[in-house]
Amino acid sequence: MANRPQRVTAPTIQVLAAFMSDLGRDDWYGRALSQHTGLGAGTVLQCLHRLEREYGWLESRWEDQEVAASEGRPPRRFYKLTGLGQREAADLLQQRLSGLLRLSPDGGGA
Amino acid sequence: MKRSGRRAAARAELADELDRLAAGYRSLVSNVAHAGVHFVGRKHVRDLAFGPDGPDVPYVLALGPDPDPYVALILDQDFTAAFASDINGTFARRRTRELAEALDFARNHPLDVDCAQAVRLVHLLEKHARLHHAAAQVDTAGRWDRWGEATILACLAQLLPSVERARFVAEQRGNLGGDVPWWEHFDHLFDVTIKMPRYAWELRRGGWRERA
Numbered sequence: 001m002a003n004r005p006q007r008v009t010a011p012t013i014q015v016l017a018a019f020m021s022d023l024g025r026d027d028w029y030g031r032a033l034s035q036h037t038g039l040g041a042g043t044v045l046q047c048l049h050r051l052e053r054e055y056g057w058l059e060s061r062w063e064d065q066e067v068a069a070s071e072g073r074p075p076r077r078f079y080k081l082t083g084l085g086q087r088e089a090a091d092l093l094q095q096r097l098s099g100l101l102r103l104s105p106d107g108g109g110a
Numbered sequence: 111m112k113r114s115g116r117r118a119a120a121r122a123e124l125a126d127e128l129d130r131l132a133a134g135y136r137s138l139v140s141n142v143a144h145a146g147v148h149f150v151g152r153k154h155v156r157d158l159a160f161g162p163d164g165p166d167v168p169y170v171l172a173l174g175p176d177p178d179p180y181v182a183l184i185l186d187q188d189f190t191a192a193f194a195s196d197i198n199g200t201f202a203r204r205r206t207r208e209l210a211e212a213l214d215f216a217r218n219h220p221l222d223v224d225c226a227q228a229v230r231l232v233h234l235l236e237k238h239a240r241l242h243h244a245a246a247q248v249d250t251a252g253r254w255d256r257w258g259e260a261t262i263l264a265c266l267a268q269l270l271p272s273v274e275r276a277r278f279v280a281e282q283r284g285n286l287g288g289d290v291p292w293w294e295h296f297d298h299l300f301d302v303t304i305k306m307p308r309y310a311w312e313l314r315r316g317g318w319r320e321r322a
Contacts, residue, residue, distance in 0.1 A: 029285060030281065030282075030284075030285040031285040031286070031290070031298065034298075041285065041298040041299075041301045041302050042301040042303070042304060042305025042306065042309065043301070045302060045305065045309055046305060049309065049313070050312070053316060054316065062280075063284070065241065066237065068284075069240070069241045069244035070240070070244060071288065072288075073284075073287030073288040074280065074283045074287040075280075075284055076281075076284035076285065076287070077277075077280070
């Protein structure tokens with residue numbers, strides 16, 4: 001059952017921003033996200049777990065075994081945003097962004 | 111030879127045998143196509159020709175364009191005998207659980223197949239052969255690193271609920287696969303290790319919540 005998060009941490013925002021930066025990409029995996037965001041592998045692991053299992057914002061699948069084997073490595077676990085995840089992430093990032101703009105000197109002051 | 115080295119050698123050997131089986135089926139399909147038949151059946155003629163203790167020789171029955179009657183043909187006796195011996199030998203030698211499972215798909219596809227099925231079987235055998243060739247390369251290259259890594263991941267996985275362990279280990283191995291320098295392996299494993307207690311707690315809490 002998907003829950004709406006009561007508190008979204010900064011690393012989770014970073015991970016969601018990575019997903020939103022390329023919505024067509026469906027082959028994000030743990031280390032790629034870690035490299036993209038600069039977050040530690042363990043932090044990304046926790047974020048992915050929460051986003052997939054607790055909130056239902058992500059869905060995951062295993063990479064095709066033949067593709068992985070042709071590159072001589074084990075298959076990866078790929079993640080992508082669900083429809084719900086895209087809507088929620090867009091809302092969340094917009095809220096954060098508008099909050100940042102209000103705080104900035106050019107944002108109208110708050 | 112170390113265990114991982116033996117495994118790599120066994121995989122390479124299995125891949126070669128699957129390649130040979132694929133070549134056998136391919137030849138069979140080609141022979142049958144030349145004979146203008148569209149069904150090939152495999153019948154053990156041990157009882158008929160040699161008695162119960164005779165060799166396990168496949169007897170190829172071919173149904174020609176004229177469906178009446180079944181025409182008994184042995185398209186190439188040497189070939190079929192060698193092919194049967196190859197298949198039986200492969201199954202007999204592969205007694206370990208992992209390799210026996212890998213061969214189950216072939217065991218379930220005897221020669222009692224139509225040509226279209228045989229063609230699919232050739233593709234299937236070739237695909238498995240490629241997978242095992244690739245897996246043998248993975249097992250051979252840098253196996254010490256993977257041994258250490260697999261041990262650490264297996265130890266960490268003990269903190270997780272049992273249903274999550276296999277996925278955790280496989281996912282982290284996937285993350286660390288490919289051309290990843292050793293310091294990134296270290297960094298990755300270190301970070302996962304220090305975050306592990308909290309991750310394990312979250313997974314266990316999720317499980318309790320679901321049960322409640």
